[in-house]
Amino acid sequence: MIASLRTGLEATFKGVEVTDREDGMMFVLAPGESIPAVLRYLREHGLDHLALVSCVDWIEEGELEVVYLLTCYMRNNTDYGPEQRRHVLLRTKLPRESAELDSVIGIFENAEPHEREIHELYGVHFEGHPRLIPLFLERGYEIPPFRKDFDTRQYVEKTFGAIPPVED
Amino acid sequence: MAQISEIAGSGSGRELELYFGPQHLGMVGNFSITLKVEGDRVLKATANPGYLHRGFEKLMEYRTWIQNFPMVCRINVVEPDSMEMVYAMAVEKLAGIEVPERAQYIRSICLELARVSSHLFGLWAYSNMLGFDTPAQWAMYHRDLVLDLFEELTGGRVYHIYLWPGGVRRDFPKGFRDRIVHTLHSIGGWVPDYDATFFNNRLFYERARGVGQLSQEQAKALGATGPVLRATGMKFDIRKVEPYAAYDKVDWEVPTRQEGDAYSRIWVVRDELIESVHMVFKLLDAMPDGEVYNRIPNPFKWRIPPGEAYVRCESSRGELGLYLVSNGGDKPYRVHFRTPSYPHGLTILEKALEGASIADVGNTMISLYVVAPEIDR
Amino acid sequence: MDRNQITKWLKSPAKMAHKYSLHAVYFCTGCGIIEIPPVITTRWDAERFGVLPVATPRQGNLFMITGYVSLKTLKAIIRTYEQMPDPKYTVGFGSCPINGGMYWDSYNTIKHLDRYIPVDGWIAGCMPRPEAVFVGVTHLWTLIDKGKADGYLRYKRYYAAYRRNQEMLFGELQWPPLYPTEAEAEEARP
């Protein structure tokens, strides 16, 4: 089934690049607008566990890369096959200045906090997300703190270093 | 008894906003839930994390590969060893380091001991929440016995920094094997007492039955793993699905339950605890002699070839994954931990608390095995 | 109770009662909280010395800040601290509240806790062992005896400076000042 996944993906979607690695990892690169469709396709073809939504800031290329990591749950209780060891890594590249993506909550419900987190820490806007409010942070930052051009050491010196001791 | 809860509900007769945590005796960890309450019923629950956010993944980008070892274990204070394990595995995968056979066994033993201590902590938290003070105190004492083992092995009670890329930091000290066996036997001897006071107690059944119930379909859709998923009847365990360390070398069972409520989750935890103890005995018997670590290059000049890896292991709370990207430098380019409490504490908790009684808020949260620092990172 | 304690009890009952009835506000601010359950349970049993966790800040007089303090937590800490009735004692637990510890370059944790609320004593280490907690408590007894555990008085005296530091971090605070600030005190003066 997994072998057919590659051909199926390439046949169904335009502009999708699939690469395989021998350790069981499959990399799928898709354009931003087809992400929900590809995710739905993958889900229908057995990859029903969205383990992680992550984001990488490739500052030199000027791109933010959003990564969806998919694996399978078991079909039955004796199902310990190589298929379970399969990881599919779906990624898409977005321009750093105007990073926007469609929300996938309709397909994987547990993507909701992940998308909120990426919105907060990387500044990617997710269209159709019901509550893009801060998840972790208390104060606002000019640059979302996980981007590579946010220098946390400089920031710490500027913010916390400026606060004087109370009594000496 | 619906009428009585309605009477209890009409006591105040209006909607209240109630903050459960962060400063709350029923809250394990620095976490907060905002509850919209009518009388004794929760109408809507909103998880409010971030009290423990330190930006770990950002900080790790500023530290070299080896400097990150003291960092990773601090993400989850309850079970730091699986954090070390997953980082060591990812680094080994990217750098292509082999691990000696004996080190694999020691790693497994270490992780299982950590699981025992973590489950005992969970048992403390859960029974303390319900007001079962006596078994709670015992569980905390027995956890301390396991921590004593760790202290002897690694020098630290809580943070061990023991699992190392290329193996483990040092071999077992002399006579350590007997002390493990002795400690685990003395904990095992208390299992009948735990059963009598807690697990077979009728009141535990009444408090936990039907609380935070999830069907297997719901659990899968919401990304549940670990005891939460196994309590719905699926034998999904990374140790079996994608064996690492020495878990494929010994024979063991994955305990499950069918109902998917707090009661079955805590029973799964109990069964796992016993299974882990048995597994340690089997691993100790099968352990070969030999080296315990392969030398790594000079840590100050250590560069790891570019690439990305997703590795996962089974912590006591579920699937713990690490997405690691290297750009060929001396520091990681991007680290992202997939922690099991993340879906449990944010998505599932909000779902499970809708319509629950206030008496069951902490009950549900702890039975979902949520650890706050794992969520916030 | 030995004999010279009885004279102390007769001389200053309030001070002695504060020493032997330290009710700690149960607030898990960081990973240091992992060593609190062993301290209060069977093996170390802090209740022998009257140390007991309580549910609300109104009932306590000891505030243990266990571990790193993120910005969001600091807000909760300040509010909790201000709700506690005087006299109250604060103990920083672990390296992180002292100077940031491991997280010295984290953008979301504060580095020096004593710049936002007064601290009476520190227990250093990552993690401090349960024994260290007991040593810390006995040191706190000495401080109370000598009248040096005066964090709550310092908070009142330097409230303007503390409030200024808090506002430097958070901007406008949502709650009113605990003590009248200098400007208000000026206004109130006839």
Place this chain on the structure above:
Amino acid sequence: MVTRIIQLLLSPLIALAVGVLFLGLSRKIIARIHRRYGPPLYQPVIDVIRMMSQRSISHGSLFELGVVLALAGSLVTVLFIPLGGTVICRQNPLAHGVLCPLSSSGGLLVVMYLMLFGPLGLALGAGDSANPNASIGVSRKLLLALAYEVPFLLVILAVMSHYRTISITEIVARQQESGWGVLSVPLSAVAAFLILPAMLGIRPFDLVSAPQEIASGPLAEYGGSYLALLAVQKGVHLFVVIALYVDLFLGGGVNLATFLVKMLVVFVAAEMIAAVLPRIRIESAVRFCWKWPTALALLQMAITVLSKSV
């Protein structure tokens, strides 16, 4: 007259001392069951002194009034309860040797009403603190009072119709002549023991002040000297409930010492059961109280009424 005044002063003092001692004892017993050393017996005294010396924050006059009402209610109840002693002269209530300053007036019915002052005062004060946890705690407390009042009333009715009097002194005297209440109204005694933890507010019925659920409920906003007074009130309430149990079913006491020994036995038994049980939900508490204790009390009442009318 002088004896009366001395008694009026003495019995609340005994209640205060013994009640607070019982609080300390309960902590020690539970610690020993946990395999801990436990705090010293006088730990509650230290706590009360400490709270008294802390700054108290008030939330309004009702907030203060509630505490006073609760404590006063409990202290007044003590005056109506005989604390040991033998009746000397049945005809002249004033000339008896029983330590009960107000034995001639009221009796069981007054005690029953006065015992409601505790919950009501707490409800009044906690309602004024505007803390949601407190109001949930109060609604639980009133519901729990409703739950245990039903079997309690039935128990008292059975006792009253068995002895054909409402005077507690009289009941005690009759027991000392013809055997304890445990033997003559056994089912009522069992029922009363079952609801004893609910009346005392200890496990498994400590859902009112459940610290892990609603942050100590009605007490959430109390601190300083108010909390000290409420701690004392808890001790006195403990004393009242157990003293009443001893008077109704264990034949009071020949003198104060035997009376206190009997109280100690009842209290330790209740605490040991409490130590191994968890906290239950309010629904289960109400269901429990209206099921077994009520059934037993009803049965005993039917037996008593039938045997008396034959």
